[in-house]
Amino acid sequence: MEPYLSMASLTIKSIPDTLLEQLRRLAEQERRSLNQQAILLLEQALSEGRASFRERYEAFVRNHGPSPLEDADFDGLRSPDRGRPSPFGEETGDGH
Numbered sequence: 001m002e003p004y005l006s007m008a009s010l011t012i013k014s015i016p017d018t019l020l021e022q023l024r025r026l027a028e029q030e031r032r033s034l035n036q037q038a039i040l041l042l043e044q045a046l047s048e049g050r051a052s053f054r055e056r057y058e059a060f061v062r063n064h065g066p067s068p069l070e071d072a073d074f075d076g077l078r079s080p081d082r083g084r085p086s087p088f089g090e091e092t093g094d095g096h
Helices: 017-029 034-047 053-064
Strands: none
Touching: 017 034
């Protein structure tokens, strides 16, 4: 006997028309249902992991040149004393 697998449902409201049309076209190209395509894209996005603030900032500087911001501009932004890591610190793995 196979174990019972629970499958949840999710309703997404207020999807922009252009985004929904992109999803429909991609699903059609890949010969998937709209639901299958949405699940696949969510799985891919979540398995990629998130770049840290430092990685995103460094990529911005590489792609666009020197930043007009100084380290002091980030003082207090996402600081540890506010329960979140510094923007130039390491990620905690919890999405911050």
